[in-house]
Amino acid sequence: MTDAERFTRIYDAHHRQVYAYAVTRAGRAHADDVAGDTFLVAWRRLHEIPATPLPWLLGVARNVARERYRDEARQAAIAAELRAWVRETEDDVAEHVTDRAVVLAALGGLSEDDREVLTLTAWHGLSARDAARVVGCSTATFFVRLHRARKRLRQAMTATRQSRPTQTKEYSR
Structure with missing residues (x-):
C-alpha cells in the first residue's frame, strides 16, 4: 500500500471523529481548521501513526487546538456553543429534552x-x-480524572435542575 492510500484510508475512517473532537475542543467556528491541521500533521508524520490511529490523531488534534487557540478565546467559543445547544433543546419537543438541556448546561x-x-x-x-493517550496521562490517572469529572458533572446537573423553574402549563377549555 502506498503512503497516499494509507493516508486516504486513515482520513476516510477517522475524519468525522477528529472533526467532532475538534468541535468539542475549539467550537464549530474553528473545527475545520483544527481537523485540517491535524491531518496535515498526520500526512507529514505518516510513518509515526500507530496501527490504531484514532488516539494518536485526537492527541494531535488536542495539541493543534491548544497551540492555535489559547484558553480564553477557546473557552468562550465552547461555552457559547453549549449555550446555543441548550437554547436549541429548550424549543425541542423530544421526550428527553429537559435532561439533554440539563446535561448540556x-x-x-x-x-x-x-x-x-x-x-x-x-x-x-x-x-x-485510548483516552488516556489523547490527554497524555496513564490509564490509572485517567480513571481518577474521569471519576472526578463525573462527580462534578452530577453536582452541576443537580444545581442546574434546582435553578430551573418548574414549568407548569394551564390549559383552558
Missing part, C-alpha cells in the same frame, strides 16, 4: 479538562486507555 459550566475527559469517553467512544 452542566457541561458548559465544567472546566475544559473535565469536559474533555467526559466527551472522549461518552461522545467519542474511546476506551479509558
Whole structure:
C-alpha cells in the first residue's frame, strides 16, 4: 500500500471523529481548521501513526487546538456553543429534552479538562486507555480524572435542575 492510500484510508475512517473532537475542543467556528491541521500533521508524520490511529490523531488534534487557540478565546467559543445547544433543546419537543438541556448546561459550566475527559469517553467512544493517550496521562490517572469529572458533572446537573423553574402549563377549555 502506498503512503497516499494509507493516508486516504486513515482520513476516510477517522475524519468525522477528529472533526467532532475538534468541535468539542475549539467550537464549530474553528473545527475545520483544527481537523485540517491535524491531518496535515498526520500526512507529514505518516510513518509515526500507530496501527490504531484514532488516539494518536485526537492527541494531535488536542495539541493543534491548544497551540492555535489559547484558553480564553477557546473557552468562550465552547461555552457559547453549549449555550446555543441548550437554547436549541429548550424549543425541542423530544421526550428527553429537559435532561439533554440539563446535561448540556452542566457541561458548559465544567472546566475544559473535565469536559474533555467526559466527551472522549461518552461522545467519542474511546476506551479509558485510548483516552488516556489523547490527554497524555496513564490509564490509572485517567480513571481518577474521569471519576472526578463525573462527580462534578452530577453536582452541576443537580444545581442546574434546582435553578430551573418548574414549568407548569394551564390549559383552558
